[in-house]
Amino acid sequence: MTQFISLFTTAVSFGTVIMFGAMGEILTEKSGQLNLGVPGIMYLGGIAGLIGAFLYELNNPAANGTVGMLIALGCALAAAALGGLIYAFLTITLRANQNVTGLTLTIFGSGLANFFGGSLNKMAGGVGQISVALTSRVFCKTLTITEPLGAVHKLFFNFGYMTYLAIALAILLSWVLNRTSVGLNLRAVGENPATADAAGINVTKYKYLSTCAGAAISGLGGLYYVMDYINGTWANDGNIEALGWLAVALVIFATWKPLRAVWGAYLFGALCWLYNFIPGLNRSSQEIFKMLPYAVTIIVLITVSLRHKREDQPPQSLGLAYFREER
């Protein structure tokens, strides 16, 4: 039981990072924009949140944790949305190749974040010395409804608020996409922009907004990792990038459906940590297990293409630029 609880907890932690990333990417891809810059955007969200909280706590002797949390949240959303805006401008307005632009954004984001991460370390007095304890404590604060040490508590209430925010966001996103006019229009833009255009939908506006909003949501994944998972410091371990790619894989695994991405994210999280719970593994055989999420994604890809159900296919114009007067 303890083994299971501990696997479950770690799965949820990683799962939440992946879920934020995937949720943002689903929103973006639904408009036909294939943003492969998710890892970079998560980096941007993480480092911006950390910088905001760090400077606030550094300059304010009487800093308040909740204010710090809000500052971190705002910085992360803004930085990630800005990353999305760069991507949107290049691919929508200038019609640059989406794959190339996205991959470049990943390199840009991780480089920028690690550069500032290093600077923060220096300001704080050395590697691992960054601390935004007040802010981080608010992020990590768990619910205390049930008795603190019961199994129910450990399974369901032992997480920071962003874990629940991710699930709420998934439900909201699913409702918007499937039930509202805005969602219908957005899906039409991603499927067939020429049709959407002829129906009076502002394709450019929809693409810009969904790309920026999607990036902002993805950025929250980085913020969660920095503030909650590693308790408010900077780690140069490349985990954010690895989780970012898993988020892109999860979008395919979930066949572009937000609710499927919720349990998919936890499954991916569990698969990431499975090696810890299988006895008798050495360092080299551990790596085989870390590959499992990708293997599962490939299996899903194959089954989806075999079943050939139109509803499970990617948005039809995914990755293609739209230009009205093209002939």
Next chain:
Amino acid sequence: MKHLEYAIELRNITKRFGKVVANHNINLGLKKGEILSLLGENGSGKTTLMNMLSGIYYPDEGEIFVDGKLAEIRSPKDAFDLHIGMIHQHFKLVDVLTAAENIILGLNEKTVVDLKGVRKAVREICDRYGFVVEPDKKVYDMSVSEKQTLEIVKVLYRGADILILDEPTAVLTPQETRKLFAVMRNMRADGKSIVIITHKLHEVMEISDRVAVLRKGEYIGDIPTSETNPQQLTDMMVGRAVRLNIDRPQADEVTERLRVEHLTVTDIEGVKKLDDVSFTANAGEILGIAGIAGSGQKELLEAIAGLQQAAPESKITYIEPDGKELLMNGMKPIEIIKKGILLSFVPEDRFGMGLVGGMTITQNVMLRSYRRGKSPLLDQQFPKKLAEKIVNDLEVVTPDINRIPLRRLSGGNVQKVLVGREIEQSPTVLMTAYAVRGLDINTSYTIYNLLTEQKMKGVAVIYVGEDLDVLLELCDRILVLCAGKVSGIVDGRATTKEEVGLMMTHLGKPSEQELRESEQTDAPVHEEVKA
């Protein structure tokens, strides 16, 4: 009060794309409650002109008056607000959405989508004009004619009083076309004004009240339909007298060249695309293949060309001019070539299967000839000469055969290159799929003449076409496919359009009575149309 007679008036409209002038100084009026045909060859600017009414393009110069008032149409939404609705040639529908979802797309009437309300409104429109639309059917499950009906309902739902239909009959069977025309007459009776773009002159004569003609972006003139005839319209359209007849000489010697027996082709999902198809293609004959789009035409040609795997019981036999028989099934294209079977294939998908858009004419010709060379280096001279010959013989308009990528040429010129290259292989069997799709009248007739020329040279020509009038004039025999089965093979000189049309939708030859009924369904105008 002169303005009020017109639903739409275009004054001095000019539209340029870069250096190309698509429309030059056009003046055109659409009267209230009339059906106006807009006629013109490909590239004459019909669609461009109409796209300016539907808000896809914006004119560089000139004014548009709607209901006598100056209108500014900057987006499709502006067009809806002015009650203008366009049904595009390539349907503007989202495949994965349902009919109802497509109808309300972009309207944002309510924050949360109200499908119940839409269903009710759609039923009312359908009852009024005599359509059938299933609101919850996904578009990818619909036939072409269902999609078109949906497009019309969509614009009517948006309150359109002025409808523009861009080549609506191109993909319909004769029976479906009749139904569409009946609906159009009902709409006219209801006070709607309609513009129809079509290439088919007999349809212009049948449906429209007035005809307006464009040529190379210029407005040539308009004329009441009752005062004109197809020959006059063609001359206006082309700018000189054109002979509209296809010669159908009989070849001296007609011998068996290709024998197909029990051909069955199944797709990946196990659906039979062709079911027990048997026929012969003869040298010195054009065999037409008719059928609703997707009835197995593509699979038939590809199975012969060795691109589709046929079921084991299928038998495709090639009979050489000296009478020797060769079993072809199971052969890959390269094996067919090595056996010395001179098979030429003009596929439906020009750039997907026939040509490479990024390469020049010479390089595209080389694709067919590079294997002849013995040295490891490519022989550039032979394909270059051949490319020059094709360009001269078929009057291909291109700035440079060795520099300009094929994609930059117009559709008609691209098709000429493809047909020219295939004919230059001096084939014994020539298969063409929709060889004139998207081509104007002039180029189309060039291609028909080329095919007839090949026939007279003793080639077995297989012509898959969609225009029944042409099939009836061009082909010696017509094989009609219906859902992958042979509905029958008829004599091109003896059959009628009605007969072929019915065979396309029902298996087997129609009885006398069915033929009579099909003629009688001709457009019953709704009595109880509300004003």
